[in-house]
Amino acid sequence: MPDFGFKLQKDRQIDFDANDRSATRAIIETEPTFRLCIACGTCTACCSAGNFTDFSLRRMITGLKRGNYEGVRAMADQCMLCGKCQMLCPRGVSTRKLVLAIRKHIR
């Protein structure tokens, strides 16, 4: 059959019922302050890495909460663990430990 170029588009919807969030639960167990994030973006704004790359701890945490693990590991590897975000986080998220927990539980 000739290829007319038609194809099924991958759904962009986050399917909460289908997503596996077991790695997120493991991260929370390792670093419970994960839960405290209110997605304010302070971490991303002060991030040395984030000013030159698309690294965003805020976006990583949001993705993890939804069981959306795509690209998370590669992003976690970009963090230099400088700890600036930890000094600024208004909710007391232990961001360095959190990044290490992400590296531990997400392959």
Next chain:
Amino acid sequence: MIGGGIAGMESSAHLAAMDYEVTLLEKDSRLGGKLLKWERLFPTMRLGSEVLAFLNQGVEKHVAVHCNTEITEIHRKAAAFHIHTATGRTYEADAVLVTTGYDLFDARKKEEYGYGIYENVITSAELEAMFAEGKPLHTADGRIPKRMGFIHCVGSRDEKVGNVYCSKVCCVTAVKQAIEVKEKHPETDIYCFYMDLRMYGMHFEAMYKQAQEKYGINFIRGRLSEACENIDHSVLLKAEDTLSGRPLKMSVDLLVLMVGFIPSEGTKAVGKMLGLEFGVNRFFKTCDQHTLTNVSNVPGVFFAGACTAPKTITNSITDARAAAATIATYLEGKAISARTIENQK
């Protein structure tokens, strides 16, 4: 005093304590208003009945209380108001305090959320009634929900239902009720869908943090666009997860709609009888937003409580005491009650 809820009770108590002759008219069979149906209060989880008992100490034996009293007409004859009731009695008053409160938004008007259509969609008031009656939390077919959703701003901040204002108490009430569910059923997962979380009160933010830290309650920033029923009668939610920038779908076993405040039927009726002005949000319009907050457009008629705007219990109690002071200075003809301020648009 027209209306025996929180504001009516506390204003009556203070005016009676100042030796004024106070008559409190209530259409229901007992005093307490909406608080009668609310079990626990944010942010301390105190029982609502304790607050009622406190208010009652000032009312009992000090105020002439007339329950089951519906007002049919109010006339002004010389300086006095003549208040006629359905029971055929007439009360005379030198001043009238209107404390007619609020009603809850009828969630059926937000049809896309499925209240009254899907059996596992309930309101925050119905969840509170489950708590108050000591009934175990359950879905329509009697199971403990494995996953629950709380939808903020139902009937509030929504031009489509004609209510553009924030109802003030729902954000923290959702957090309170979610914590209560987790206390009883730690295995139930909870997701709150919000547009903004308005944790303005002194201890509200701490409660919100506790909900995340201690109870693992989840918050998703995005307004529910629609709810549908799955074949197993769970409810499928569709919203945008605005922080991920992607649409999201999720099934919940029980959906709780945080219904907001609307002006009560009594507010509308009494307002008409007295010729009171209503504001843009259909609550009573006070003479000034900053200063004359208990004063109406009709001399001798005053406001307290949620008939002028959504209020917390704390707000209503404070407002009631302010109204008592305002009425006392009016009745004494004190110069302070003649103060004016330039009218603002």
